[in-house]
Amino acid sequence: MRILLLGGTAFLSRATATEAVRRGHDVTCLARGTAPTPEGVTFVRGDRDADEGLAPVRGRQWDAVIDVSRQPGQVRRAVAELDTAHWVFVSTANVYATPGPGGTSGPPTESTDLLEPLAGEVMASMEDYGPAKVACEQAVVEGMTARGGTSTLVRAGLIGGPGDTSGRLGYWPWRFAHPSGPDVLVPDDPDFPVAVIDVRDLASWMADAAEQRLDGAFNAAGPMVPLAEVVEAAREVAGEAVVPRPVPVARLAELGVNPWMGPRSLPLWIDDPSLRSFAVLDTTRARGAGLHTRPLVETLRDTLAWEETRTTPRGAGLTDSEEQEIRATLDAGQ
Structure with missing residues (x-):
């Protein structure tokens, strides 16, 4: 196949290009x-x-064209100008109006209501990320349908694995492998739901989607596991004797520890109840179409190996000095 990747140099698009080449396809990256x-x-x-x-x-x-853009104007122009019978568009779970399980409705399926699409051509800030991706999806479907083609909308959940510069997943095995003291600080929220898909598994399935011209929207995410399982698996692959030290959620807020990602954070965990399960998706349709995900411990082990070689700053977690400062405050009972 002649595959055009709009991107191809970073994380998911890079993994997808690598997988497509491995399968013998002729891959061009713009x-x-x-x-x-x-x-x-x-x-x-x-x-x-x-x-x-x-x-x-x-x-x-x-x-096939594979596109990861978040800018509606870019997507509309590409669909109009490029000649292909199939489009694979990487979207996001953020397109859903009600992320995560709500009441008895369960995790979002592909038929769950979407946000209103962004009206303009440019996503000006991350606050518009979900609406922008909805607009991109619409541009792909409308454009490909008009020419008699097909499209795969990949509504991805949280992606992790080797090459993830955000450090959201990689922080945990790295921190256990490089402890700043006798324990590792973790949120006292062991049942918090986490769903991470390995970037290599998602890339492999996207190559399948291009080859098979899968048509329609598909949720693509890892299986849900509790945060405690992620922490224990991270400790296992690190092979260190340090233990996790749960810290009450309210106390973390008092100590200025942020959720999810970014500086001075404990990643993967979210303290906002309305977003508690936003990464958990119903992936029945994608798994029926061949999506396979590897064990979490394998992803963590390979991510740790990559973390040990990275040359860029980690985008999430606590530094040694931050964790030591917080630990000292907790030990002093302050």
């Missing part, structure tokens, strides 16, 4: 060139924000 493309990929320089950004790949027939 990107700005801020990072190298995987071996075996044809690199074409282009900026999708420029008027003629797609010019280098126009006028060619592609068997």
Whole structure:
């Protein structure tokens, strides 16, 4: 197959390009060139924000286009200008109007109500991320349907694994492997639901979607496990004797510890009850279409190996000094 990847140099798009090449496909990546493309990929320089950004790949027939954009204007232009019979668009669980289980409704399915689409062409801030992706989905479906083609909408949950610079998952095995003291601080919320899909599993299934021209929307996420299981698996792969130290959620807030990701945080966990299960999705349809996910412990082990080699700052978690400061405050009973 002749596959065009709009991107291809970072995390999911890079893993997808690598997998497609491994399968013997002819893969071209259109990107700005801020990072190298995987071996075996044809690199074409282009900026999708420029008027003629797609010019280098126009006028060619592609068997599939894979797109990860969050900008509706970019997607509309690409669908209109590129010649292909199938489009794989990486969307997000954030498109759902009510994320996560609500009452007895259970996790979102592909028929769960979506947010209103972003009206403009440009997503100006992350507050518009969900609506922007809805608008992108609509542009893909409408454009491909009009030309008699097909499209796969990949509504991805939380993605982790080697190469994840956010550090949301990688922080936990790394912290247990590099303790700042006799224990590792964790939220005292052991049942918090976590669903992480390994980037390599998602990339493999996206290659399947391109090959099989899977049509429609598919939730793609890992199985739900409690936070306590993630912490214990991280401790296992680190092979260290340190133990987790649960800290009450209210106390974490008092100590200025942030949820989810970013500086001075304890990742993966969210303290907002309305977002408690936002990453948990009903993946029945995708699994019926061949989505397979590896054991969490394997993802954590490989992520730790990558974390040990990374050259960029980790985007989430507590630094040694922050954890030591918080531990000292807790020990003093303050």
